[in-house]
Each structure stands twice: as structure tokens, then as C-alpha cells.
Amino acid sequence: MTISIGNDHAGTDYKNAIVKHLEIQGYTVINHGTDSHDSVDYADFVHPVADDVENGKSTYGILICGSANGVAITANKHQGIRAGLCWNKEIVELIRGHNNANILCIPARFTAIIQAVEMVDVFLKTEFEGGRHLRRINKIPLSC
Incomplete structure (x- = not known):
């Protein structure tokens, strides 16, 4: 599986730890x-991360910045992207x-590096439940 990752200056140390962790897992x-x-x-x-996910070059993306608001807002401007801002494993699920x-x-x-690595693991291991949730996602327009 291929994962695209992007970060600004606030996320460099986080990115490095996550990349190392992911590569060790294959x-x-x-x-x-x-x-x-x-x-x-x-x-x-x-934009390059969202493009990779949007075009199927990567299965998933990970974005890191100080608050994660800017990266989430920007990523969600891309069609087919559903970017979620998370600060704990429960929200990731x-x-x-x-x-x-x-x-x-x-x-x-607002998170520690170890928390971020744990959130990545939960993100990659949690399956979409479908059902009523699929019905709801289908109501999100690709563009307005």
C-alpha cells in the first residue's frame, strides 16, 4: 500500500517519525x-498529497501542520477527498x-508524536462501516 504524506514546518518531526514507522511496516x-x-x-x-489520493497513486494521505485546520480545508477542496482533522484515536476511528x-x-x-503515530495505525487499520454511513457520504456533492 502506498501512503502520501505532506507537512509544513510545524510537522517536520512528526512526518519523519511517521515515515520511519510506516516504512518499517512495509x-x-x-x-x-x-x-x-x-x-x-x-x-x-x-495539493500533491490530495492529487495522489484523488488519482489513485496513493491509497491514503496524511497531512500535518500546526492546527491541521489549514491542511484539512485545503485537501477537502479536491474532488473525492474526505480529509478529517483528528487529535485522538477515537476520532480517527x-x-x-x-x-x-x-x-x-x-x-x-496539539498532539504528541507518539499519539500521531498511534493515530496513523488506527487510520490504516479501521475499515469503513458502509450501510447508513455510505448513504450519508453519497449526499456529499463532489463540487458545488
Whole structure:
């Protein structure tokens, strides 16, 4: 499975830990994030991740910035993307199980690195429940 990951300067350490963790587990990771702590614009790293997921180059995406609001808003502008902002494992289970999210957005300033790694594991292992949740997702327009 291929995972695309992107981050701004606030998420560099998180990204590095997540990439290492995923590669040890045998995932292929496409790194679209900055490797620096110098200030950058998060949108420059979101669009390539969302494009990869949207076009099937990656199964899922992971985005990291300070609050994760900016990356989530930007990713959700792409058709077919359901990006969810999460700060604990329970919310991760809900965005995957109920919303069939395909991009996980992590707020680096509000989580610890170990929490972020655990959330990634939950994200990748949680199956979409379908049923009434599919009916609800089908009511989300691809564009307005």
C-alpha cells in the first residue's frame, strides 16, 4: 500500500517519525512535505498529497501542520477527498468508520508524536462501516 504524506514546518518531526514507522511496516511512502523547520506555506504540500489520493497513486494521505485546520480545508477542496482533522484515536476511528476518510490531518501543536503515530495505525487499520454511513457520504456533492 502506498501512503502520501505532506507537512509544513510545524510537522517536520512528526512526518519523519511517521515515515520511519510506516516504512518499517512495509508501506511505500511518498514524501511531499518539507524537511525543514523554516516557515513554508502548507498548501504547497497539501495539493500533491490530495492529487495522489484523488488519482489513485496513493491509497491514503496524511497531512500535518500546526492546527491541521489549514491542511484539512485545503485537501477537502479536491474532488473525492474526505480529509478529517483528528487529535485522538477515537476520532480517527470515526472518520474512517463513518466518513470513509482518505486523508488523515494531524495537528502537531496539539498532539504528541507518539499519539500521531498511534493515530496513523488506527487510520490504516479501521475499515469503513458502509450501510447508513455510505448513504450519508453519497449526499456529499463532489463540487458545488
